[in-house]
Amino acid sequence: MRRANSQPSLEGVPVLSRPQVLFTTAAEMRNEPASCYNCIFYNHDESCQLIGPRVVISKFTYPKVATNDAKRIEYWPCCGMHQHGEPNFGPPTFSASNDPTSLDLIWINAPSLGLERGGANCGGENGGDDCDNYCTDGDDKRDEPSAFCRVLQSTVMNGDVCASWRDDDQLPWDKAQNILKERE
């Protein structure tokens, strides 16, 4: 039976389940978008306990000065291991040294500057940035309380989030490190 289950089949690409994408509901997120700033593994405004001290993890606004063709945008860090809760506000502690690429560490653009909370959720409500896989008919995803998710092939709520969150203008972690270094 086990061998039969792992044979090639004609069923096509498997549809992922909610546990497989570390799905978290809006209620579990307390209706906040996901970012390092509400993650239990975060050494506040500094680093991640699962990555180590070599990667600086902090939100930033870029570019420093707005130009005619580039407005200033605030970017919030987050990764696929996000666990909602209080960060560590004391001296930094570390429990692992994972590769930031493996944890999918990225920086996420907020819809406006100076929000109390930015980060990721399915539909971009409450200051979040919406996911490319949240499929709506309307012009503004934030207006849709629920929608079809292309990854899960089922309906999700606007404030839900998962580790498969994607956006075409997310910043990779190494680019964010260069921007943070420039600002020192």
Ligand code: SF4
């Ligand atoms: S819409 Fe995006 S963040 Fe929401 S469940 Fe689907 S893949 Fe995950």
